[in-house]
Amino acid sequence: MIPPALALHHFSKRFGPTVAAEDVTLTVAPGETVALLGPSGCGKSTVLRGVAGLERVGAGRVEVAGRDVTALAPEERQVGLVFQDYALFPHLNVLGNVAYGPRMRGAGRAEAERRAREALALVGLEALGARRPAELSGGQAQRVALARAVATGSPLLLLDEPLSNLDEQLRARLRADLRGLFARVGAGVLLVTHDQREALALASRVAVMRAGRLVQVGAAAEVFARPATAWVAAFLGHANVLPGPGGTAHLIPEDAVRLGEGDPHPVTARQTTDTGTEVAVAHPLGPLTLHLSARETGQLQGGTLRLTLDPARVLTLPDDRVGT
Numbered sequence: 001m002i003p004p005a006l007a008l009h010h011f012s013k014r015f016g017p018t019v020a021a022e023d024v025t026l027t028v029a030p031g032e033t034v035a036l037l038g039p040s041g042c043g044k045s046t047v048l049r050g051v052a053g054l055e056r057v058g059a060g061r062v063e064v065a066g067r068d069v070t071a072l073a074p075e076e077r078q079v080g081l082v083f084q085d086y087a088l089f090p091h092l093n094v095l096g097n098v099a100y101g102p103r104m105r106g107a108g109r110a111e112a113e114r115r116a117r118e119a120l121a122l123v124g125l126e127a128l129g130a131r132r133p134a135e136l137s138g139g140q141a142q143r144v145a146l147a148r149a150v151a152t153g154s155p156l157l158l159l160d161e162p163l164s165n166l167d168e169q170l171r172a173r174l175r176a177d178l179r180g181l182f183a184r185v186g187a188g189v190l191l192v193t194h195d196q197r198e199a200l201a202l203a204s205r206v207a208v209m210r211a212g213r214l215v216q217v218g219a220a221a222e223v224f225a226r227p228a229t230a231w232v233a234a235f236l237g238h239a240n241v242l243p244g245p246g247g248t249a250h251l252i253p254e255d256a257v258r259l260g261e262g263d264p265h266p267v268t269a270r271q272t273t274d275t276g277t278e279v280a281v282a283h284p285l286g287p288l289t290l291h292l293s294a295r296e297t298g299q300l301q302g303g304t305l306r307l308t309l310d311p312a313r314v315l316t317l318p319d320d321r322v323g324t
């Protein structure tokens with residue numbers, strides 16, 4: 001049986017009194033992309049740095065492709081890193097930057113350059129091998145950093161907010177590129193992001209982290225459709241997570257709302273957005289925020305909106321948001 005690209009067992013890390021990661025257990029299969037998703041400061045980078053060997057493991061075990069690497073230095077772990085601030089060597093050209101990893105791992109110059117060219121082709125930059133890093137756009141530099149990680153032939157790639165320094169248009173394009181790239185490379189990918197759209201777009205599975213702990217791990221679409229708790233639902237961007245009785249919350253997904261039937265409900269606020277109109281509607285369960293398309297906006301009549309909720313689609317979740 002092929003071992004997982006990454007098996008992280010009961011990883012914990014403290015910085016003085018701060019518990020940065022607590023009992024984190026996670027696997028990444030070969031060819032699989034897993035997103036570690038959570039708000040700023042929840043411990044995502046700490047986990048990634050622990051796996052990479054850049055942070056001493058407080059407790060737990062790290063296995064890469066079946067090998068226990070917990071006690072090994074970063075360069076001995078066989079992981080490819082793409083970090084936000086992982087700068088390219090300014091004095092080497094693009095090809096030299098990408099060939100550096102294989103060279104360090106003992107490949108001859110010709111073999112290292114062959115692998116570098118292959119990796120550059122994967123990210124669509126085969127024509128730019130002779131350029132210096134200073135002559136690249138932000139997006140191109142990001143792709144060179146990726147090619148450099150890919151060229152090492154590592155069974156595990158670690159990416160920390162790989163698209164964070166780019167503008168929105170470029171991010172959207174690279175998101176699509178990356179998904180295809182990950183599929184072609186065949187390595188396991190562990191990706192850190194605080195952006196839920198990025199996680200959904202890139203990862204087959206997501207691991208949601210809160211205050212040092214994993215709170216939900218599952219298929220990306222499944223976690224979004226069925227968050228385990230009110231906090232996860234709100235973090236993932238669900239607009240309608242309403243406090244319910246006895247420590248519960250009601251999650252009302254957009255597709256639970258049927259417009260144009262049922263009782264009229266007062267509209268208490270409305271705002272035009274780039275895709276239509278956002279309205280607040282007074283409902284017995286609590287104030288609902290709804291996004292109406294231009295066509296649906298026509299259903300706003302005299303400051304009211306007729307709607308019913310499909311009870312089968314309303315989820316009742318434990319409300320764990322207190323004190324956050």
Ligand SMILES: Nc1ncnc2c1ncn2[C@@H]1O[C@H](COP(=O)(O)OP(=O)(O)OP(=O)(O)O)[C@@H](O)[C@H]1O
Nearest residue numbers: 015018019020039040041042043044045046047194
């Ligand atoms: N070297 C350090 N010394 C002391 N505290 C640290 C150190 N590194 C991280 N921390 C603390 O550990 C916690 C987790 O930090 P970490 O960087 O892992 O979070 P993160 O989820 O990656 O955040 P972000 O999305 O903002 O990068 C935070 O409270 C942070 O302040």
